[in-house]
Amino acid sequence: MTPSTGYLLYLLFAMGGAGLYLLLPQPGKSRALPGVALSVLALAGLLSVLAVKVIAPSDTSAYFCLFSAIAIFGASRVITHRKPVYSALYFVLVVISVAALLVLQRAEFLAVALIIVYAGAIIVTYLFVIMLAQQSHETVYDTRAREPFFAVLVGFVLMAAITGKAVEPATTSEAKIVTAQFAQQNLAGAIEGLPEGNTADVAAALLTKYIVVLEIAGVLLLVSMVGAVALSRKKIPVEGHGLPTRPLGQIGKEVEPF
């Protein structure tokens, strides 16, 4: 990668950051159009830079670009959408595309586990809570981001620093060796060598090298279960601050569970 590519990348990150900043929910008139334009441009530029300059062409690189684009798009919608329900649904999109990326890496078991656990359980409970907690009307705190400028600045500086380093050609001799090794162990070759059937590998690793961690994970889940039960059994008094916590007009539209 030439230095000019690096600067191009930074430019794209700057564009993306600006677009995201414009898209984050803020009061005042809508700035969606320039935001969308900037973001889409930045994403397309990034993907084309990656596709042209970085990725070794193979039959799966197209899939990689596609699912990366979907994941990044979904993630930016998660954080910019004004309705939490949509945020959650876009997150499902992120999960599915990440699962697809994992399948590209021959981590099928993990991919399916990701879908079952995240999409099948976690996000459903998020949705459940969103449904219980608020109806479709927009709230103040969803339409007003908090310190969006600094957040975007910090986030994108960090992102640019890491990704810039990741795609940068090594300069020092040591780094060059490492990079050369990485290049040698091109994933294409590496993955062909993997045996068919990822589940058995996962099981083998899980039950031998990582058995203690597996036990700890089990205990962690148990603790979380106990904690959740304890939390949900607690009687919480509504703190009186003079106002009814929900406007009167909403009462008919709200339901208690069961």
Place this chain on the structure above:
Amino acid sequence: MSIDALNTLKLSGLVVLLAPLLGAILAGALGPKVLRSRSHWPAILGVGAALAASINIFMTIYGAPAGEASARIPIYDWILSGAGSSFRVEFLIDPLTSLMLLTVTGISLLVVIYSRDYMREHDKPERGYERFFAFLALFVFAMVALVLGGNFLLLYLGWEAVGLCSYLLIGFYYSKPAAAAAAKKAFLVNRVGDFGFGLGILLIYLSFGTLEYGAVFEMVQNGVLASGEPLAQGRITAIALLLLCGACGKSAQLPLHVWLPDAMEGPSPVSALIHAATMVTAGVYMIARCGAIFTASTTAMTVVAIIGALTALFAATIALVQMDMKRILAYSTISQLGYMFLGIGVYAADSAVFHLFTHAFFKALLFLGAGSVMHAMGGIIDVRYFGGLRKLLPWTFLTFLVGSLALSGFPGLAGFFSKDEIIHHALSSHWILGGVGLLTALLTAFYTFRMVFLAFFGRERVPEGVHAHESGKWMLAPLLLLSVGAIGVGYLGVGAKPFHEFLAPVFEHTFVANNPAIWHGHASDHAGFWEHYGLMIVSGGLAIFGIIGAYFLYARELWIPGLVKATVPRTYKALLGKYFVDEAYDATIVTPARQVGRFCVGIDNWFIDGLIWFVAAVPRAIAYGLRLMHAGGMQGYGVSMVAGIAIIVVLLFWM
């Protein structure tokens, strides 16, 4: 003593000590949830086991060959502080210990059994039922520890534990202000005595380098200090007087007697326990145990005798005019304890312990009887509201009468023999001491039967709405058993005097060796009739005279007391006001102390707190400036944190 016997003693000693503790723990831990109205069982079983073990100890000691009836039994090393000074948990078991154990556990068992019904209202346990029994058993444990302990440290431990338990039990009805105040008073007054006692023990340790009884007494009798220097008379007198100070506190002698009458606020079984078996006897026991120290100082013995005599007379006069049944009994206890001190003071420790022994029976009987009356009368204890109860409460009356006769020194009952001995020794020591003893005996008979006649004879003066009823079997059984004791135990001290013979090894090198008038043993065999029986006739006559006087004044000619009251109103008031000792203490000690306290509070509030406030104000002022940086939003902190990470990453990768 054989190894078997030592093992028996060790095991039994442990049972005596730990069974009541276990009972207390069980009653306290399981009482509220599990046992509930059965909470008395752990205490009864614990104290019962202790009694059984005490009997075993007694039998072992009794059966031991002559001259070997004493055993030091180490249990384990308690405090090891290098430099040769270590303290052991050890038992000293000799005839005195075994007798005291028998008295303590026996009386306590009866009291605990008695409490089973007493602490119930219509067969429903009172609030704090399990607490009561837990404390009772703990009290027994503390007293047993005091008696069994083989060194001054254990003695002190038991001493303090007894004080604590008395505090807890006197304040049993802690929601009643009078009870709470009485508990506090008992504790504080005891604290005064214990302070002296503690100083005494420290002085013993400083002087002799050990707290173990045997070693200390041996050094005292050899007249040397631990350093080898000769023991100065002043030092041993100081030790004895300091120990006496503690004894005065525990045994309610002048001038620290004020807590005992107030302690009547506790439930009656507690009073019985405190007065008969456990707490107040601790002082007498201690002085008897430390005979070597006391007999080494004539001054101390004189002080003991004078305090005893004064207390006996002083308390008896107050008891003359009191109206509260339990208070009369309380003052009589003080008076009888005075007798015991007097006995010790005239080198008749065995007689004093004998009196302690007999007194335990009839005083427990009287208090339990009073409790029975009180229970029957629904809590009323003022004798002016009684009268004619002998028909309503026949069993209580009979047992109470036995106790009263014993207390008065009616010939043939327990109190007669023991008191008589003390008066005899007092007379042979100094005629004033003996005279005081005789006068007190007369007064004792008089005020005791004043109470009996007011309560049980004459017209019924029971207030409206009170339905007096005889108590249940759990309460009557101990009363009957104690009556038998009150009649019978006196005969242990006549004729061949088995009691004194049994105790003799303990005192033979201390009190007996110094007693100017050996009355028992070989000396008395050759005395003439009047020498032998004259005093008995005199004191018995005085008792009967007192009883008859009380009969005429309080059962017949009820106007005479009123006349006396009107004739000498100031004396009457002084008696009624208990010589205004409490008021004097209040004016001389309590109020000045309170003033000092106020002054200290002022210093604390204004000066020290002000300083602290000032120290706190400086960082607060600084924080006031700093807190503007904390906006309070977690996300803001997060942004700054990640900004830091981003800066580090940028510096690391690109610089």
Place this chain on the structure above:
Amino acid sequence: MAGVSEYIVVGSILFALGLVGFFSRRNLIVMFLSTEVMFQGIVVNVVAFSGLHQNMDGQMFALFLLVIAAVEAGLALGMIVLLYRRRGTLDAEAWSAMHG
């Protein structure tokens, strides 16, 4: 064929987007969703490393990340429900009670 660098690029972009969301959104639920997005970025990274080193370590990490996410979701959602029942709002600012 995409190499490990590309996965790192995608992963770090996801991570940074989650970060931005976590810092800038005020809705508690969206904040937690953002943390999940960060998790996804990490999962992409560690699985890519797993492929690079041809061992299962990265996938194991991802699996345990999954466990952590599940645990976190369980507890966080429980707490969010509690908070919502108490204040009637999902605004994170409603809970800045330690505000100086």
Place this chain on the structure above:
Amino acid sequence: MTEFLTSQFGVSIILAGVVFGILQGAVAYCIYFERKIAAWIQDRCGPNRVGPAGLLQPLADGGKMILKEDVIPGHVDKNLFVLAPAIMFIVAFVGFAAIPWGGQLELGGKLVSIQVASPDIGLLYILGVASMGIYGVVLGGWSSNNKYSLFGAIRATAQMLSYEIPMGLCILVIVLTVGAIRLEDIVLPQTAYWSDVIPKWNVFLHPLAFIVLFVTMLAEANRTPFDLAEAEQELVGGFHTEYSALKFGMFFLAEYASMITSSALLAVLFLGGWHLPWIPWAQPEATGIAAVIVKMLVMGGKIAGSLFVMMWLRWTLPRFRFDQLMRLAWGGLIPFTLGLFVLTVGLLYFDKHQSPLWTLGGNAVVLVLTLAVAGLSRRDVTGRPASLPSLEGRSLTHGRLAGDVS
């Protein structure tokens, strides 16, 4: 071209098209048979006007659905309102991809699987797809902006999340027994025989797991007696109250499609899939085209049997109350299947997991234990607020059975 068609990829594509088409029709006729069976159980005639014996009724219904006006109410969240039935429909049909329909076919000298895709993680794939089915219900209910719909959606969410656990555990029991999660590998061991007579179908090893899996599948598909999400009497139709025309039709078709998927999975896991004992065509060795057709028919027969039991149950059993439903899952099925799971692990350790004597005995023990524990600890799972008035004496007025309607 021929080469393409005879490769696995070609077969998969053809199969995808064929299965999708057949299933569409099958689903439509499922509805027809449902009505016929209902009529038969209730001693009525059922649909008999359109075509001979009413056989064209599904076509008429379909036409009606397509031609009706597609109403989108004004108060709904339009995007999600449209998305929900689509998700439901897609998810219901995608699951078929991993089902092995007919073993292997010898084509041009090579063996190809009669299966759209045979991923290593086939069973997990089906589970994952099934778990996505919740979104259709949830989004449909929520986006309708209607109290009853939301009720239905919330109920459905809780119900499906709860019943996924015993379902997964049952499947794990089979996975442990067979030692594979590729569906074909699960079928193959079942084609062997015990003492050359009894086929090694898993149902003979774990009959109780089979029943539990069937029950949880009823719940996952929102079928009676678990159709709380769309209980007509309580919720006006539940999450699809606001739907009409083709969108409603999609929900409807999706329900039957998921029933068929469940039945197929059940057949594969427990009933030997396409295997039929003693029939030479339905053995794994037979790879001719005729054999494949027989195998597919066998598979279809098993699915039809399972479907028939589902319909039979629908017209026989009343609906659960919600707390009963939850109690059944959390207090009954989950402990029980956990017990089965532990049992299987234990038998696996002693290598007795494929011996019917041990598994059946273990099943009985686990059942007795669970019943004993459940009997000893009777307690409402969701609980009924104490502030509500007592229900005593009122249950009779609500005694009408769910099946009485229509």
